[in-house]
Amino acid sequence: MSELIQWMTGTDLGKMLSTMMMSMVPIIELRGGIPFGVALGLPYAEAFIAAVIGNLIPAPFIIVFIRRIFEFMRKHMPRLNGLVDKMEQKAHLKGQKMQKYQYLGLWLFVAIPLPGTGAWTGCLVAAFLNMRLKYAFPAVMMGVLTAACIMTALTHVGVNLFS
Numbered sequence: 001m002s003e004l005i006q007w008m009t010g011t012d013l014g015k016m017l018s019t020m021m022m023s024m025v026p027i028i029e030l031r032g033g034i035p036f037g038v039a040l041g042l043p044y045a046e047a048f049i050a051a052v053i054g055n056l057i058p059a060p061f062i063i064v065f066i067r068r069i070f071e072f073m074r075k076h077m078p079r080l081n082g083l084v085d086k087m088e089q090k091a092h093l094k095g096q097k098m099q100k101y102q103y104l105g106l107w108l109f110v111a112i113p114l115p116g117t118g119a120w121t122g123c124l125v126a127a128f129l130n131m132r133l134k135y136a137f138p139a140v141m142m143g144v145l146t147a148a149c150i151m152t153a154l155t156h157v158g159v160n161l162f163s
Contacts, residue, residue, distance in 0.1 A: 015040040016050040023054030026120045030055040030144065031113045034151045035158070044152055052148050055119050059140050062123035063133050090121065091128040098125055103139040106131070110143025113151050119144050 008014040019042060023033030030051035037047030070084045094116075098105035110122035119140055126136035 009040060012042070012046070015042050016046060019047055019050035020054030020057075023051040024058055027115070027118075029118045029120065030148050031118065031151055034148065035155045038155050044156060047155075048148050048152050051151075052144055055144050055148075056141060059119050059123050059144075060133060060137055062120065063127050063131070063136050063140075066124055066127045087124065088128070090116075091124040094121060095125045095129050099129060102129075102131070103135055106136060106139040107143045107146070110140050111146035111150070113147045113154075118147070 008018045015037065018040060019033050019037035022028060022036045023030045025032075033051035033054060034047050037050055038044060042050070070088065073080050073084050094109065098109055101108075106122055106126055109117055109125070110119055122140050122143060123136070126140065
């Protein structure tokens with residue numbers, strides 16, 4: 001196990017995979033992935049690429065399958081109904097703000113690197129607004145790229161402040 005951890009933090013490929021995996025985690029996403037990758041020693045460009053890829057991997061699956069997953073959870077895991085209710089409520093609340101502008105709103109929502117926004121929530125909202133994948137995914141991708149640019153700049157400024 002320690003060899004795996006050493007490889008994940010000691011090689012460029014391992015650092016990129018670690019950054020990708022960090023960026024796949026809900027809430028953390030690339031807002032945490034880019035600073036994490038830079039802290040591991042990745043150059044900004046590599047941290048950017050790894051975080052974007054990691055943040056985008058789950059997006060199409062969320063848009064297409066999240067409603068079915070929630071349905072399955074309600075049927076087979078009733079203890080998680082509270083969590084499902086909370087996530088559905090969050091999607092509906094965010095969706096009301098976004099519904100007027102649809103895809104432009106989705107892009108901007110995903111692009112703003114603040115808590116409660118990002119690819120995961122954006123994809124959840126897209127699914128509950130019945131946005132088609134072929135239109136929603138490009139908006140999410142543009143939002144992720146915009147957020148990655150913002151986070152890379154903020155990480156650079158932060159690193160320079162403390163250097």
